[in-house]
Amino acid sequence: MINQEIAKIFYEMAEFLKMDRVDFKPYAYEKAAASLEGLKEDIKEIFKRGGEKELLEIPGIGKSMAEHIQEYLKTGKIKEHEKFKKRMPLQMDELMRVEGLGPRKIKILYQKLGVANIKDLEKAAKTNKIAPLFGFGEKTEENILQGIEFLKRDKGRFLIGDILPIAEDVLEKLKSLKEIKHASIAGSLRRRKETIGDCDILAVSKDSAKVMDYFTSLPGVEKIWGKGETKSSIRMRAGFDMDLRVVPERSYGSALQYFTGSKEHNIVTRRIAIEKGLKLSEYGVFRGSKFIAGKTEDEVYKAIGLNWMPPEIRENEGEIELSLKGKLPDLIDLKDIKGDLHCHSSWDGGKNSIEQLVEKAQVLGYEYIGISDHTKFLKIEHGLDEKQLLEQNEEIKKINAKLNKEGSKFRVLHGCEANIMNDGSIDIADEVLEKLDYVIAGVHSTLKMEKEEMTKRIIVAMRNKNVDIISHPTGRLVGTRDEYQIDFEEILRTAKETGTILEINASPYRLDLRDIYIRKAKESGVKMIINTDAHQAGQMDMIKYGIFMAKRGWAAKEDIINSLSVNEIQKYF
Numbered sequence: 001m002i003n004q005e006i007a008k009i010f011y012e013m014a015e016f017l018k019m020d021r022v023d024f025k026p027y028a029y030e031k032a033a034a035s036l037e038g039l040k041e042d043i044k045e046i047f048k049r050g051g052e053k054e055l056l057e058i059p060g061i062g063k064s065m066a067e068h069i070q071e072y073l074k075t076g077k078i079k080e081h082e083k084f085k086k087r088m089p090l091q092m093d094e095l096m097r098v099e100g101l102g103p104r105k106i107k108i109l110y111q112k113l114g115v116a117n118i119k120d121l122e123k124a125a126k127t128n129k130i131a132p133l134f135g136f137g138e139k140t141e142e143n144i145l146q147g148i149e150f151l152k153r154d155k156g157r158f159l160i161g162d163i164l165p166i167a168e169d170v171l172e173k174l175k176s177l178k179e180i181k182h183a184s185i186a187g188s189l190r191r192r193k194e195t196i197g198d199c200d201i202l203a204v205s206k207d208s209a210k211v212m213d214y215f216t217s218l219p220g221v222e223k224i225w226g227k228g229e230t231k232s233s234i235r236m237r238a239g240f241d242m243d244l245r246v247v248p249e250r251s252y253g254s255a256l257q258y259f260t261g262s263k264e265h266n267i268v269t270r271r272i273a274i275e276k277g278l279k280l281s282e283y284g285v286f287r288g289s290k291f292i293a294g295k296t297e298d299e300v301y302k303a304i305g306l307n308w309m310p311p312e313i314r315e316n317e318g319e320i321e322l323s324l325k326g327k328l329p330d331l332i333d334l335k336d337i338k339g340d341l342h343c344h345s346s347w348d349g350g351k352n353s354i355e356q357l358v359e360k361a362q363v364l365g366y367e368y369i370g371i372s373d374h375t376k377f378l379k380i381e382h383g384l385d386e387k388q389l390l391e392q393n394e395e396i397k398k399i400n401a402k403l404n405k406e407g408s409k410f411r412v413l414h415g416c417e418a419n420i421m422n423d424g425s426i427d428i429a430d431e432v433l434e435k436l437d438y439v440i441a442g443v444h445s446t447l448k449m450e451k452e453e454m455t456k457r458i459i460v461a462m463r464n465k466n467v468d469i470i471s472h473p474t475g476r477l478v479g480t481r482d483e484y485q486i487d488f489e490e491i492l493r494t495a496k497e498t499g500t501i502l503e504i505n506a507s508p509y510r511l512d513l514r515d516i517y518i519r520k521a522k523e524s525g526v527k528m529i530i531n532t533d534a535h536q537a538g539q540m541d542m543i544k545y546g547i548f549m550a551k552r553g554w555a556a557k558e559d560i561i562n563s564l565s566v567n568e569i570q571k572y573f
Contacts (some may be wrong), residue, residue: 001166001220003043004236006072009081012092016084018103028062031351033538036062038538042169049316058349059537075531081516088231090115098147099481100140108133139386143448157195158240159478161508161545164189166238167199170218174244176568177214179207182252186259192548194478194511198239198241200259205481215244217392226264233288237437251283253296258282264316270319273304280304312551331551332530336563340540341370341415342440342471342503342531347392348373349382351536354399354412358536368565370531371411372440373395377419377427386432389416393435411566413437417471422446424460426467433466438573440503445485451485458491463498468573470495472505472512480509488517492524504530505554506546510521529561 010033014026035058036043036254046054047070053065068078088110094117095106108114112122112133121144126129131141151449167185174183180203184190205211212232216224225233225241233243243397247255258266259282273280278287284294285303293303301308306323313319322328342349343357352360354371361369374383384392396472397416403410415438419427426433426441433439441461449457461467473491474483502521506514513521515527521528528548532539550560557563564572 001042001169001236001238003036003039004162004165005220006043007036007234008093009078010036010068012214013078013081013084015096015103015106016088019088019106019107022325028060028065031060031122032062032065034351034536034540038536038541040541043069046512047073066431069166070232070511078293089116090158094118094151094339095121096146097151097480099150099477101145105135118148118151127236147481151541153477153480157197157479158237158238159193159508160189160194160196160511160548161542162238163196163240166220166236167201167242168198170215171241173218174201174211174215176201177205177211177496178206179210181205182247182417184256185479186256187261190260191262191314192552194314194508194539194549198242198243198520199425200251201242201244202255202259202297203244203246203250203500205246206251212244231467237520242504247282247296250291251294254280254284254294254302255282257297257300260311262315265314266322268316268320269301269306270306272306276304278304283490289345310551312548313554314548323421329554330556332547332557332560332563333557334544334547336557336560337366337543337547338565339366339368339370339562339569340364340418340532340534340543341368341438341562342372342418342467342505342530343444343532343540344368344373344533344535345371347371347382347388348384349535354396355396357534357540358399358403358410358412360540364540364543367409368411368413368569370438372415372417375416377416377430378444383419384416385518386429389428389432390435411570413570415468417442418467419444420457420461422449422457424457426461426464430464430466433464437570438468440469441467447484449473449484451487453486455487455490458486459494461484462491462494462498466502469501469503471503471531471533473502474512476512476514477509478511483512488520490522492526495521495526496524499527501527504528504546504550504555504560506530506532506542506544506549508542508545511549512551515549518550518555522553522555522559527561528559531562 010029014029017026028346051294052066055069072078074179090110113129115121115124125141125145128135131138167189171183171185174180183203186202189196189199207331208229212227216227216232216234220237221234222237223235231245234240235241267288270280278285285292285300293299298308307328309319309323309328342388344356345354347350375384381508386497393414396412399412414436416436417440420441421427476483504518530550534540561572
């Protein structure tokens with residue numbers, strides 16, 4: 001939790017520095033923040049064990065960042081950050097979520113119109129005060145209003161990538177108590193929905209008073225809404241609520257089934273129980289007053305004639321009918337993934353060298369990694385031109401030769417994330433693209449095209465014989481930017497015809513394709529790939545979020561091409 005808190009402050013400090021047009025320093029803060037987010041261990045424990053010396057061993061953490069971390073651990077604040085906030089009292093995190101607003105525009109809006117939060121921004125846009133400002137205009141004002149409306153739809157919900165690490169940290173702390181026999185996350189977080197309202201945790205304990213005392217005094221608790229013997233509710237500093245319920249051991253499985261949901265899934269399972277002369281509730285399965293089952297989810301489902309179903313698919317979207325027939329799908333799992341083909345190296349401004357990304361991939365147990373740096377149209381991302389791609393190709397050959405000499409079967413595949421231009425052409429010459437192992441292509445500009453035009457644009461790119469994969473195919477940013485307008489059915493038909501693979505981008509900020517499109521792609525026989533789009537080695541751990549989304553879309557191992565071995569995937573391309 002502390003890692004995320006400090007990372008959030010570092011990101012905010014980077015934005016403040018960008019407002020002041022400070023060079024280089026913002027990227028140091030972003031690098032440090034990304035490193036903190038990627039850490040699996042609590043920064044507090046690292047400092048307690050090895051002091052500043054061990055902090056300095058963390059990639060991206062230099063002397064000044066280490067001092068900031070120590071200051072936060074001691075005081076809960078960073079003076080430099082407080083100075084920024086005093087000078088410019090903005091709700092930075094909420095303003096930055098509005099599509100098209102960057103630090104410099106936010107500064108102008110604050111200085112010229114006193115815009116400090118979303119409410120101020122909406123008022124200024126609705127009274128047409130933004131359009132006349134230099135560098136804005138009517139189109140920007142219109143986009144700001146659209147962005148605000150989009151945010152309103154998701155109000156009160158949090159990205160799974162923000163809430164899950166905190167929830168898992170709390171869960172592990174609870175499980176470490178000798179008073180706890182069983183504990184699990186429940187609700188929509190257990191179903192791995194892309195956005196979460198709040199977090200539910202269930203536990204079994206014979207000393208609930210002690211457990212509740214511990215839960216309500218956890219680090220990061222901002223407010224206690226209620227505290228009782230069987231249920232306590234708290235507000236976390238990150239802004240969301242968390243409930244802990246302590247249930248009897250014999251009811252643990254039925255409570256977990258009930259509180260995992262979804263509501264629609266539970267309505268049908270209760271109806272099936274009634275048809276069999278049973279009653280299903282959070283307390284168990286009963287025949288009259290006789291307790292039949294409840295200790296585990298498996299026995300609860302079996303008692304009403306169903307097989308256990310993965311939480312990700314409990315949405316009453318056909319899973320119950322298949323369970324009744326004993327034909328539930330065998331879903332993709334993290335252990336099935338053999339490599340990640342969308343990783344950015346230091347060649348295009350990523351945080352790590354190719355060798356460092358290789359090391360991380362080996363730690364993850366992969367057989368291969370794909371280096372897919374941006375290409376020349378994206379100047380802001382230090383995109384590579386044809387000459388640089390060919391130079392990178394030579395470097396990758398040398399790395400593979402070295403791996404081979406060491407007796408390693410691990411391989412580095414060379415790709416790129418090329419840009420789909422407005423007319424569907426690719427910004428790198430075909431004679432260079434065909435020298436790569438594979439080519440990813442994505443839309444990174446002019447996102448507000450008409451539906452027919454955007455669909456045609458992507459289809460033209462898919463028909464390029466060198467393009468293998470379409471990255472983040474609908475262009476959405478979860479909770480920030482809607483999908484661009486496309487005819488997805490037409491995209492699927494072309495993908496099937498051309499053999500183009502659609503990416504499931506595992507970044508919790510994208511999760512693109514989303515679950516409903518994954519299921520459509522599966523039903524159409526279109527292959528997919530789960531990639532992280534990592535810009536630093538630690539972000540390769542985000543592959544799990546892509547797995548969650550793939551499971552929610554009912555994807556099996558055979559639907560996902562990076563479940564193939566290194567030899568199989570090379571033959572595939």
